[in-house]
Amino acid sequence: MSNKFKKxxxxxxxxxxxxxxxxxIKINPKRMLAVGGIILLLFVILLVRIGWLQFVDGEELKRxxxxxxxxxxxxxxxxxxxxDSTGKALAISVDVDTISVNPEYITAKGKxxxxxxxxTDELKQKMADKMAEIFELxxxxxxxxxxxSNSVETIVSKVETDKVSELETxxxxxxxxxxxxxxxxVKRYYPYNNLASNVIGFCGSNNQGLDGxxxxxxxxxxxxxxRLTTAIDVTREAIPDQNEExxxxxxxxxxxxxIDSNIQTIAEKYLKxxxxxxxxxRGGNVIIMDPSDGSILAMATxxxxxxxxxxxxxxxxxxxxxxxxxxxxxxxxxxxWRNRAVLDTYEPGSTFKVITASIGLExxxxxxxxxxxxxxxxxxxxxxxxxxxxxTSGHGRQTLRNALENSCNPALIQVGQRIGVDKFxxxxxxxGFFDKTGVDLPSEGTxxxxxxxxxxxxxxxxxxxxxRFTITPLQLITAVSSIANDGKLVTPHVVKExxxxxxxxxxxxxxxxxxxxxxxxxxxxxxxxxxxxxEEGGGSYAQVKGYTIGGKTGTSEPNPDRPEEGYVASFVAIxxxxxxxxxxxxxxxxxxxxxHFGGSIAAPAVSQILSEVLPYLDIPSNDMxxxxxTQTINTPDVVNKTVAEAQKILQSAGLEYSTNASADDIVKExxxxxxTALTEGGxxxxxxxxxxxxxxxxxxxxxxxxxxxxxxMLKAKNLNIASTGSGIVIAQDPIAxxxxxxxxxxxxxxxxxxxxxxx
Numbered sequence: 001m002s003n004k005f006k007k008x009x010x011x012x013x014x015x016x017x018x019x020x021x022x023x024x025i026k027i028n029p030k031r032m033l034a035v036g037g038i039i040l041l042l043f044v045i046l047l048v049r050i051g052w053l054q055f056v057d058g059e060e061l062k063r064x065x066x067x068x069x070x071x072x073x074x075x076x077x078x079x080x081x082x083x084d085s086t087g088k089a090l091a092i093s094v095d096v097d098t099i100s101v102n103p104e105y106i107t108a109k110g111k112x113x114x115x116x117x118x119x120t121d122e123l124k125q126k127m128a129d130k131m132a133e134i135f136e137l138x139x140x141x142x143x144x145x146x147x148x149s150n151s152v153e154t155i156v157s158k159v160e161t162d163k164v165s166e167l168e169t170x171x172x173x174x175x176x177x178x179x180x181x182x183x184x185x186v187k188r189y190y191p192y193n194n195l196a197s198n199v200i201g202f203c204g205s206n207n208q209g210l211d212g213x214x215x216x217x218x219x220x221x222x223x224x225x226x227r228l229t230t231a232i233d234v235t236r237e238a239i240p241d242q243n244e245e246x247x248x249x250x251x252x253x254x255x256x257x258x259i260d261s262n263i264q265t266i267a268e269k270y271l272k273x274x275x276x277x278x279x280x281x282r283g284g285n286v287i288i289m290d291p292s293d294g295s296i297l298a299m300a301t302x303x304x305x306x307x308x309x310x311x312x313x314x315x316x317x318x319x320x321x322x323x324x325x326x327x328x329x330x331x332x333x334x335x336x337w338r339n340r341a342v343l344d345t346y347e348p349g350s351t352f353k354v355i356t357a358s359i360g361l362e363x364x365x366x367x368x369x370x371x372x373x374x375x376x377x378x379x380x381x382x383x384x385x386x387x388x389x390x391x392t393s394g395h396g397r398q399t400l401r402n403a404l405e406n407s408c409n410p411a412l413i414q415v416g417q418r419i420g421v422d423k424f425x426x427x428x429x430x431x432g433f434f435d436k437t438g439v440d441l442p443s444e445g446t447x448x449x450x451x452x453x454x455x456x457x458x459x460x461x462x463x464x465x466x467x468r469f470t471i472t473p474l475q476l477i478t479a480v481s482s483i484a485n486d487g488k489l490v491t492p493h494v495v496k497e498x499x500x501x502x503x504x505x506x507x508x509x510x511x512x513x514x515x516x517x518x519x520x521x522x523x524x525x526x527x528x529x530x531x532x533x534x535e536e537g538g539g540s541y542a543q544v545k546g547y548t549i550g551g552k553t554g555t556s557e558p559n560p561d562r563p564e565e566g567y568v569a570s571f572v573a574i575x576x577x578x579x580x581x582x583x584x585x586x587x588x589x590x591x592x593x594x595x596h597f598g599g600s601i602a603a604p605a606v607s608q609i610l611s612e613v614l615p616y617l618d619i620p621s622n623d624m625x626x627x628x629x630t631q632t633i634n635t636p637d638v639v640n641k642t643v644a645e646a647q648k649i650l651q652s653a654g655l656e657y658s659t660n661a662s663a664d665d666i667v668k669e670x671x672x673x674x675x676t677a678l679t680e681g682g683x684x685x686x687x688x689x690x691x692x693x694x695x696x697x698x699x700x701x702x703x704x705x706x707x708x709x710x711x712x713m714l715k716a717k718n719l720n721i722a723s724t725g726s727g728i729v730i731a732q733d734p735i736a737x738x739x740x741x742x743x744x745x746x747x748x749x750x751x752x753x754x755x756x757x758x759x
Contacts, residue, residue: 077223080252105179190307223252258295282589291481345470349556352466380410405537416464546621553599566590571602637674661688671743685743701736725750
């Protein structure tokens with residue numbers, strides 16, 4: 001046997017251990033000291049860390065723990081309502097909800113009762129399907145949010161409660177409420193869509209005012225948000241807790257405007273017609289003001305837009321929208337939102353002659369009816385410049401009244417020369433042309449005049465008849481209103497009063513009288529001249545039967561530096577002259593019609609507006625009844641009668657009828673309806689059950705024809721006529737080319753044909 005391996009007895013191991021255990025163990029003091037030091041250092045570090053967490057990070061850690069165990073929900077304040085002057089709600093806040101999710105807390109259990117990845121994904125798939133269906137969303141986008149790694153994802157904002165109720169029912173049925181948050185919110189809603197859109201403005205997604213009244217009165221309207229704080233479990237479900245904290249929101253104040261929605265509707269209707277009928281490339285605007293206190297009764301810009309969908313371009317701007325760059329689209333929207341009556345400037349043209357004439361009268365440099373005071377050969381030589389009159393043949397010798405009636409440039413140049421630059425500028429400032437009016441709307445524009453030291457003879461001459469400087473429409477109507485208000489200038493405003501909804505306290509907006517610009521005597525003289533302009537001069541198309549109307553036409557030529565802007569046609573009116581309650585300014589930009597003069601295209605629209613506004617305001621008519629007006633017949637009620645019976649009733653009333661129905665059929669509808677005033681021989685369209693085949697007709701162009709001619713033209717198309725005034729047709733409603741049902745009444749305004757220039 002080899003001696004290489006040696007067998008060890010069974011007890012040998014024990015013997016070895018025994019021997020080792022008996023050895024003396026020597027301890028190194030330095031090593032023990034080092035170990036003790038390390039332990040002590042670790043202990044100190046631990047104490048420091050505990051102290052740091054307790055005293056330095058304590059508040060932050062407590063905040064984090066609190067945020068993880070509590071849910072704090074912002075409760076939006078209800079934005080104040082905007083009412084018109086009659087109490088009609090124009091902007092309201094409705095209760096809605098915002099749906100958000102915490103993806104990590106949306107889980108489902110498998111067959112073993114434990115959270116299961118496959119079951120969770122199946123739940124999220126079904127949830128994405130349902131949310132997309134209810135809220136009309138892209139299904140894949142919803143699913144992407146439900147599977148996101150973010151702690152919170154918003155599915156949809158500001159949705160109606162009926163849709164939310166449908167979702168809540170589905171969540172409860174599928175036991176999937178954890179991780180889905182439904183937070184109360186409010187949404188701004190505008191019941192009348194486009195009405196006064198450029199005045200009211202709109203709100204952003206956070207209910208903050210972005211334009212118009214919504215912006216300028218945002219601090220008044222928005223109120224203060226509240227908050228609800230509750231305890232939550234790990235699935236973010238609320239836990240009943242006596243420490244739940246609720247801070248109620250403070251709703252915003254309500255605002256009542258000076259705008260009357262009925263007057264606003266009238267103004268918008270005829271502004272739109274004037275813009276479309278005269279193909280005004282840059283649209284138009286209209287302002288109606290009470291001169292006594294500066295209340296704006298209506299203010300409209302066309303084209304307008306839908307307040308409930310402000311980021312969608314209207315028809316005017318929609319062409320080629322998709323081809324625009326992002327910046328171009330933004331610029332287009334800003335252009336659509338602009339309240340041009342307040343923000344944009346223009347050359348006022350001859351409407352400004354009432355200002356020049358007022359200054360001359362106030363300074364006793366001219367009189368209203370001094371015979372042969374001015375001479376117009378058709379032009380005026382100023383320095384080395386020949387400045388033509390609108391009538392190049394000349395007006396000959398005139399009084400100041402004649403000069404305004406004829407809108408004579410040379411005569412007004414001569415008035416301006418008498419006034420002189422220094423005096424002219426003193427009055428321009430007094431009338432408010434060098435300052436903003438102070439209207440309670442955002443981003444008001446202001447004028448652009450020559451510096452006084454740079455005004456030479458030519459500049460003074462052109463300024464005298466309203467060219468080569470720019471002002472806003474609001475500045476002009478405010479200045480003209482001072483003439484209508486016995487010479488007193490007041491600040492225009494669109495808010496009448498503010499109401500605290502909690503206390504009912506009303507804060508009225510007081511009239512702000514700025515200054516006395518001209519004397520009452522001068523104002524009376526100017527009102528008399530303006531009346532002559534309408535009754536004897538170029539503003540004749542602005543007449544309204546039964547009322548005294550004063551006014552002035554305006555037609556400004558394109559600025560040589562900006563020829564693309566084209567002509568501007570306008571008309572400013574005061575009514576009634578003896579006690580002015582309304583001032584109206586209508587402005588049309590770049591009309592493409594062959595006749596671009598203010599007296600021809602703006603004055604008729606103002607006449608249409610005032611013919612409805614003055615009676616609406618209960619302003620007494622002087623009862624000047626036109627003897628030539630055709631007698632009218634009130635349409636009888638033939639609904640629910642047989643066609644045969646209806647025929648007899650209508651014929652006995654002096655009316656005709658048209659229908660596709662048989663004699664025994666029952667009339668279910670008549671056009672026009674009962675009570676409509678028709679002229680003798682007017683036609684009533686009858687519709688029976690199952691035989692309601694509508695026939696539309698295009699309204700013919702009636703301008704320039706007599707009443708009888710218009711009546712024949714309309715009757716040929718089974719259309720009716722209603723008229724005011726006498727003479728030839730100067731305006732019609734609806735406008736030419738409009739598609740209407742047979743039987744519709746077409747309203748025409750008639751005026752005596754005039755040879756006076758309409759500049």
